[in-house]
Amino acid sequence: MNIYIKGIEFKLIIEEKPNNKNTYYSLRYPNIIYMKCNKLTSNPDYIIKNILPRIEDKILRMYQKNLKLGEINNLDNKIDENHIHLLGKKYNLNISISDKDIIYLDFKNIYVQSKIDDQKYIQKIIDTLYNDTLRQIVEDNISGIKSRFSIKYDIKFEYKRAKTYFGECFFKEKRIILSSFLAKYEIKYILSVIYHEIGHFFVHNHQDKFYDLLENVFPDYKETQKELRRIKYLEKY
Ligand SMILES: [Zn+2]
Numbered sequence: 001m002n003i004y005i006k007g008i009e010f011k012l013i014i015e016e017k018p019n020n021k022n023t024y025y026s027l028r029y030p031n032i033i034y035m036k037c038n039k040l041t042s043n044p045d046y047i048i049k050n051i052l053p054r055i056e057d058k059i060l061r062m063y064q065k066n067l068k069l070g071e072i073n074n075l076d077n078k079i080d081e082n083h084i085h086l087l088g089k090k091y092n093l094n095i096s097i098s099d100k101d102i103i104y105l106d107f108k109n110i111y112v113q114s115k116i117d118d119q120k121y122i123q124k125i126i127d128t129l130y131n132d133t134l135r136q137i138v139e140d141n142i143s144g145i146k147s148r149f150s151i152k153y154d155i156k157f158e159y160k161r162a163k164t165y166f167g168e169c170f171f172k173e174k175r176i177i178l179s180s181f182l183a184k185y186e187i188k189y190i191l192s193v194i195y196h197e198i199g200h201f202f203v204h205n206h207q208d209k210f211y212d213l214l215e216n217v218f219p220d221y222k223e224t225q226k227e228l229r230r231i232k233y234l235e236k237y
Contacts, residue, residue, distance in 0.1 A: 003033075003048065005056045008063065016042040023051060027062040030070055069230075081236040084110060084126065086133060088186030093237065095122060103129050119236070123161070126237045130183035131159035137190055138178075145191075148217040149198055166228075167193045169200040184235075189228040192221060 003012050011032045020038040028034050035047065052059075084093050091110040098113035103125050105111065110129070114122045138157050146155070155174050162168070162179040169176050176197045182190055195218040203210040214221040 001044065003052070005052070005059060008060070010059070010063075012044070012047070014042055014044065014047065025051075025055060025059075027059060027066060030066045031063060033059060079234050079236050084235050084237050085184040085233050086110070086129070087183065088189075101125050105129070123237055127161055127180045130180040133183040134159050134178050134180070134190065137187060138194065141191060141194070145194060145198060145217075148195075149202070151198070151201070155198065167197040169197040171201050171204060174201065181233075184233050185228065185231065188224055189231075192218060192224040192228065195221065196225075 001012050003010050009031065013032060013034045015034070015036050016039065017036045018039050020036055023038065023041045024036040026034050035042075035051075037047070041047065041051065082093055083090050085091070086105070091105060092108055093110050093112070095112045095114065097115070097117050099115065100113055101115055102113040103110065110126075112122060112125055114125055116122075135157070142155065146152075153174060155176060158175065158177045159180060160177060161181065162177065163181070165179060166182045167176060167178050176194070178190075178193065178197075182193060195214055199210055199214050199217075203213055211222065218224070
């Protein structure tokens, strides 16, 4: 059945679990309140009168979170042609055909002028923005990161479109490749990937020692990576 909390419509699904001591609830994407109740509490009137008022603030907060996740993860699975993310922020994408290749942005929009009306060609122009963004972040943060690891030598960074990884490490050459795609993400996620790759200078595999090292230099590393894996941008460019 449908109910309203502060004017927002929710679907309420009640499952009776006679052996439950307590009532459990969760919010399924995007607006389905799923309740596991015992015999006493599974009556809808009882839920609406006695349980919902106590949890409605929490439900609303969960709902807002769902919406945000839905937006960035594009849970409808449609590839978004009209927006791209940069550093976790969503921009309108305006592409036009011109006699020059240019890309620039303001607070809300990214403008691309392309000489050729071709997806791959346009992708390359947009990748220059992604790569420049990553290069800037590396420049701004590398000395701090190196001192966390007590590294004195130079590290070489390269930026290129790679679909299967965010970062790649060539530890013998002290060289790291970052995928252009990574520029879509918030800076903390970008930094966590940089820390990860530099961590491979010290531990080459992904055993516990590796993650212990990372937690040491990047607090909440595991949590940050977990979040990163949950965010998938389904965008054309
Ligand atoms: Zn790795």
